[in-house]
Amino acid sequence: MIEVRWHGRGGQGAVTSVELLAQAAIGVGKYAQGFPSFGPERRGAPVAAFSRIDDKKIKVRSGIYQPDVVIVLDSSLIGLVNVTEGLKPDGILIVNTTKSPKDVKKELNFSGIVATVDGTGIARKEMGVPIANTTMIGALIKMTGFMGLDDLKESVEHRFGRIAQKNLTAMKRAYEEIKSSN
Amino acid sequence: MAKRVGMEVALAVAEAVGQCNIDMAAVYPITPQSHIGEHLSDLVADGKIDAEFVTVESEHSAISAIIGASGTGARVYTATSSQGLMLMHEILPIASAMRLPLVMGIANRAVSGPLNILNDHSDIMPQRDCGWISLFVENGQEAIDLSIQAFKIAEHKEVNLPVCVNIDGFQLTHMVEPVEFPDQELVDKFLPARVPFATLHPSKPVTMGAFSMADYFTEIMKAKDEALKNSKKTILAVWAEWAKMFGRTYKPVETYKAEGAEILLLTMGSMSETAELAIDELRAKGLAVGLVKLRLWRPFPFAEIKEVLLSAKKVLVTDRAVSFGGPGGPVCSEIKAALYNEKDRPTIYNCIIGLGGRDVTVADFASMIKKVAEEEANKNADTYEFWGVRE
Numbered sequence: 282m283i284e285v286r287w288h289g290r291g292g293q294g295a296v297t298s299v300e301l302l303a304q305a306a307i308g309v310g311k312y313a314q315g316f317p318s319f320g321p322e323r324r325g326a327p328v329a330a331f332s333r334i335d336d337k338k339i340k341v342r343s344g345i346y347q348p349d350v351v352i353v354l355d356s357s358l359i360g361l362v363n364v365t366e367g368l369k370p371d372g373i374l375i376v377n378t379t380k381s382p383k384d385v386k387k388e389l390n391f392s393g394i395v396a397t398v399d400g401t402g403i404a405r406k407e408m409g410v411p412i413a414n415t416t417m418i419g420a421l422i423k424m425t426g427f428m429g430l431d432d433l434k435e436s437v438e439h440r441f442g443r444i445a446q447k448n449l450t451a452m453k454r455a456y457e458e459i460k461s462s463n
Numbered sequence: 464m465a466k467r468v469g470m471e472v473a474l475a476v477a478e479a480v481g482q483c484n485i486d487m488a489a490v491y492p493i494t495p496q497s498h499i500g501e502h503l504s505d506l507v508a509d510g511k512i513d514a515e516f517v518t519v520e521s522e523h524s525a526i527s528a529i530i531g532a533s534g535t536g537a538r539v540y541t542a543t544s545s546q547g548l549m550l551m552h553e554i555l556p557i558a559s560a561m562r563l564p565l566v567m568g569i570a571n572r573a574v575s576g577p578l579n580i581l582n583d584h585s586d587i588m589p590q591r592d593c594g595w596i597s598l599f600v601e602n603g604q605e606a607i608d609l610s611i612q613a614f615k616i617a618e619h620k621e622v623n624l625p626v627c628v629n630i631d632g633f634q635l636t637h638m639v640e641p642v643e644f645p646d647q648e649l650v651d652k653f654l655p656a657r658v659p660f661a662t663l664h665p666s667k668p669v670t671m672g673a674f675s676m677a678d679y680f681t682e683i684m685k686a687k688d689e690a691l692k693n694s695k696k697t698i699l700a701v702w703a704e705w706a707k708m709f710g711r712t713y714k715p716v717e718t719y720k721a722e723g724a725e726i727l728l729l730t731m732g733s734m735s736e737t738a739e740l741a742i743d744e745l746r747a748k749g750l751a752v753g754l755v756k757l758r759l760w761r762p763f764p765f766a767e768i769k770e771v772l773l774s775a776k777k778v779l780v781t782d783r784a785v786s787f788g789g790p791g792g793p794v795c796s797e798i799k800a801a802l803y804n805e806k807d808r809p810t811i812y813n814c815i816i817g818l819g820g821r822d823v824t825v826a827d828f829a830s831m832i833k834k835v836a837e838e839e840a841n842k843n844a845d846t847y848e849f850w851g852v853r854e
Contacts, residue, residue, distance in 0.1 A: 300471070303639040307469035315469070315639035319495075319581055319820060340736035342634055343824040436469075 282335040289354035294414030295330040305436040382462035398459040407451040419452030420459045465643040472603035473498035473636040479607040481512045486537035489517040489528040495632035496544040496570035522547035526554045533563040536662035542568035559594030564617030565625035572632040573819040581820020582632040584783035596626040597760040601735040603642045631733035715764035717756045724753030727775040731757040741828035791847030810840045813847035
């Protein structure tokens with residue numbers, strides 16, 4: 282089982298990401314959960330969302346405290362929120378930033394793999410909005426490989442209709458452009 | 464075979480209710496129930512289901528409106544949570560006394576105060592004695608299945624009682640997970656149109672909800688008690704039919720690795736599958752432990768509870784609510800009552816867990832069981848513990 286924690290700000294679509302990812306994984310025959318950090322949420326305030334993906338039925342319903350992967354949708358949260366809290370020492374930290382993986386790794390003093398991509402830049406270019414939630418799914422797929430980029434197609438089309446292709450293109454670009462520290 | 468899809472459970476519940484050919488729904492929004500009502504209202508507005516969706520100004524009105532509609536012979540639904548359920552409280556026993564087959568989804572949430580929107584069972588427990596059939600689910604699939612079954616149970620000619628389906632708030636309602644919807648054709652076959660025993664109609668007047676003083680009140684209360692107890696036969700029959708048609712089996716009391724267990728953990732609701740993982744862990748270490756899951760809260764399944772619990776030496780009952788100044792948790796009270804007259808009964812322990820959204824992990828369940836394993840069995844042990852409380 283792979284457990285993922287998403288950090289974003291209210292309105293940046295972290296919850297949409299975990300929904301899309303769970304729907305896509307289930308769509309290709311896997312088992313998955315997608316859930317928000319339960320409780321009140323406010324636009325702009327730091328929020329978290331969570332994904333679990335497995336090949337067999339997932340029974341656990343408690344929170345995720347030791348994720349395998351952490352995705353940071355908004356790099357301004359670094360320093361504000363302890364984004365590596367509980368992240369497995371050999372886990373993967375994926376950050377939406379223009380900084381290099383090396384710089385982020387040093388900044389956070391994290392032992393595992395750090396990967397970065399300018400998700401906001403890609404989203405702005407491909408979709409005309411600075412919201413990188415779907416874009417960063419491409420980065421996650423590349424860094425974990427638990428499913429293919431094509432597996433997202435149906436869920437993204439179902440969710441976004443006319444603008445689905447733009448989201449898929451942005452995802453593909455993040456998949457191709459993400460750079461990793463190891 | 465239906466296709467597995469990923470869907471938020473609250474939306475899935477609304478979709479399932481939409482499969483039940485309802486005539487009318489009245490829902491007032493409250494977290495974490497709101498997505499059920501919102502999606503149901505979408506289904507009606509989009510013309511996907513042919514029903515009236517009545518927007519009301521409170522939960523008190525929601526329950527009152529569906530009582531009126533049910534009296535005319537309509538198939539009706541509402542959903543609520545926490546404070547909303549508390550506001551409905553005064554109407555709930557009236558619905559059961561009027562023998563109206565209402566169906567209500569409850570996104571279980573802690574009751575204020577302090578204000579808290581997260582999951583526990585303190586909203587349903589004060590409704591325990593209102594004469595409703597009360598069922599619990601542990602995952603999204605069960606939420607779909609029981610929401611559909613609820614109509615068949617409620618409307619059965621030998622039941623005619625309101626049914627509530629308890630769906631843990633957030634832990635279930637806000638979870639995107641795999642679910643499959645039964646084929647509409649099969650649902651239509653399983654759930655034919657309601658046949659009411661009487662209806663409100665201007666051209667054929669009847670009295671519903673009449674006044675009754677001491678001369679008949681006791682008899683009416685006894686009749687309600689008998690009706691609720693007798694409903695178990697129908698519930699079992701409906702579950703047998705469901706298993707045959709849809710392949711998923713439901714029982715009033717379900718077990719997991721309980722055979723030969725010396726210690727049994729008892730849970731109700733969405734924490735049950737997490738608890739199963741703790742049982743797996745302890746069984747692997749050689750401990751004779753098992754899990755008992757209570758699905759049917761009312762009518763309380765005394766016979767089934769005795770059947771599974773009496774072989775154990777110790778039983779650890781978990782409760783998601785507190786009976787303040789009382790014997791601990793309300794579930795444990797019932798379990799003790801069920802076993803009191805048995806000569807060789809297990810020692811019963813009680814942990815109050817998961818209040819107001821407090822997370823309970825696999826490790827928590829394992830620690831709870833290990834603690835009980837180490838204690839000397841004593842039938843007079845009459846204690847309960849607020850698990851993990853900071854003092």
